[in-house]
Amino acid sequence: MMKLSTICWMIIALLTLTFFLEPVKDVTAQESNDLKWQLKKMEEMMRKQQGMIENLKDKIEIQEDISKSYVTPIDDEVIGKKVDEYLQKGEGKGMWAEIIKRPKLGYKKGFFFETKDKRFSMKINGRIQFRYSYEDRDNMHDTDEQQDDSSFRIRRSRVKFSGKAYKHFKYKIELALSSTGTVDGSRAIELYDFYASWNKNPAFSVQFGQWKVPWNRQRVVSSQNQQMIDRASSQDEFTMDRQIGVMLHGKLFNKKFEYYTGAFNGNARNQRSNDNNEMLYIARVSWNPFGAYGKGIGEVESDINFSKKPIAHVSAAMAYDGAADRERFSSTTIDLDPPVGTGITLKEVNKTSVVAEYGLKYKGFSTNAEAYWRRFDDIRANNIDSVGSGVIIDRGFFVQGGYFILPKKLEVAGRYSLVDFDDERDEDAVREVALGVNWFINGTHDNKLQFNWIRQDNELPNSASRSDDIDNTYRLQYQLAF
Template identity: 30%
Template sequence: MPCPNKSLSQVSKTLLALTFLGLIFHFNGFSQTQSTIPYFTYGKGLGITSPDSLFQLNIRFRMQNRLGLRTKSESNLDISEVEARIRRLRLRFDGFVYTKKLNYVIQLAFTRSDMDYDDTGFPNVVRDAMVLYNFNKHFTIGLGQTKLPGNRQRVNSSGDLQLPDRSIVNSTFNIDRDFGLQLYYNNSISSLYYVLRGAISSGEGRNFNSSDRGLAYTGRIEFLPLGTFTNNGDYFEGDLARESKPKVSLGLSYSNNQNAIRTGGQLGKFLFAPRDIQTYMADFLFKYNGWAFASEFIKRNANDPITVNDAGEQRHVYVGHGENYQGSYLFKNNFEVIGRYSRVKPDEDLIEIEEIVEQYTLGFTKYLRGHRVKLQSELTYENNNWLNDTEDTGSYIVRFQIEFGI
């Protein structure tokens, strides 16, 4: 007769083996199920990373809801204009594909003023569509459509402004966005940090078909003699980081747009004949312990800036210069007081067409969650003066805006 203990031992071993195999299949199936679930992060927007970490998508949105009014004159306070609109409504996607070195940025706009509709005649939804490759922490190359390396206030996001909008200097002279090749390089020589940016672009602005009218060449250099800013504080307005030591940035930019076909180069209505446009930009930024001061100077040149069609209609490149000075203090309760002075002046070629414009602005901002959620207001006095006339005309502008986003 067989030994009962031996049979029992064989049965036990068989059951143990089957149990072990079952557990292997169970955990293998469980791990496969788990591997199909993406990873979610909640920092700057909603982040989604694929299980194999070969793809990442970050989703953000923001909107600016604005109320404003303008008086008929400085002495007649009757309302001449009411502004009640969604100033900006944008959706942004960014992340990487296959490797963290290969990045992309997409930004879409959905309001009329944000789509350049009045100048182009079609809804220009795409603001940014850029593919970037990071060779290392110092050097990046990108191809696509995005902001050119122009003046500091334009390089800053419109969601990172202290006041409801940028200055009249920026709106008159900035070079905005274009499609092309861009290079970014940052490094330091001893304790002197610097940033180099360059672009070769179409010169036609956002979402235009290819042409042989000429290219635009843009370059920018920034010097940071006292070290880098906290949390990239040189790219948002106000000292929200409360720099513990003084920080300074000096910036110089130059753009040469050859055979430009729009009044502002990459922006504006279409000229009746192409013109070469040169834009020179210089800016300064200081931040320390809640205090912030920024200034800009921009000069634009173009030979024979006035163009005329067969019917005698005129369109011109705004040649002249502008200056902007902006200072602020952020209290510890995240309430900020801002003052700004801006001035644009045309060259003598436009003395009969354009006027000198000055703005004096006092603003108040309450940050609820940094620049992502904030309440903004401003009171502006605007003075308009023709170069060939001694009579000034002024008016008051009041604005209130809610910035809301993730």
């Protein structure tokens, strides 16, 4: 910008030039009144020129003020220091200390708050699954219970609280909300998960409370992150579900090896205490040859991240329960030898369960499978030495896979599942075939639409009076999680 002094000198030069160019009459030839007139004229001209100078000065000052109003990085740093001095030493002393004590609030895969020292935090999540199902039953029974049905259903509605406490503790609280309440004896609000975990050392962590027993992977994977709408029928038969207990777990060798071992009541969730002196014991190991298979045993099933490198796991687990499933064995579920009445009361039954698994993900393709083996021992009734052979062995498995036709958007999936019951049981086998299509609206499981066709064949032992139960189910489900 042109300086003020330069402009002033230019104006003076212009005035001087004007003065010399003005025609001047011979003083000697003019009277004194002519000289006075010329002097007056020059004074008027000078006043006009002075006014122009003042106007130019005002304009220059305004432009300089405008240019100074734009804050440069240096000015911003100076202002920051001044504000900090005000808050730390000036009239605002103590205000800054109060501000930094306030918790951090925001949204990141859930609404959360966290203290400034990061010792305490909580994340709040919600989830709803809205479902339509049409079930086509073909079992040659003409009863109301066996007719086809078509219905809408709120399959799941959950609220979850999770976070950290005292730096090294993690916790989770999950509540299930029911639309039926006490109409059918269920609770309107039911506690599903409530546990805390001490995680100072990743190789040796302790967890206690109520949660899904880490026996088989598909049960531990949240229903929010499933590849198919429902879990396999074989998984439903062999699962340990949620229990109250304590567990040791850890990750070693750069997260390639994981282990879990624990003791639980063995009488399902939300029980005040164990009703006997026996426990459910579990032990599980996983080997991840290419590195960590996600965050842990509860990782999502689909390869929605379109893994650039293959990730895989091979796992096995064993469980023993010294007082298991007495209600499973009555005269209506197994053949009794010797035959007795239907009012039989069974003693405690020993159960041993084994599962073997694998999982693989690579560039949108994913596959996983689980194989089950279960043995019930010492099946005895009061005053009867044995029921049948006293031993029942059940087997089962499922294999499942999927592929993203459109990365992170459209996936097709399928599954085959089998439960092969012991010959002494009243059931023979349960076979399931399922096909599915998943549309991930936002590229995540949190907002997705799923369609499944499921054919389930409940095979019964050969009998002239009975026929197999065959169900064809068409299921559409929308999930919103936040």
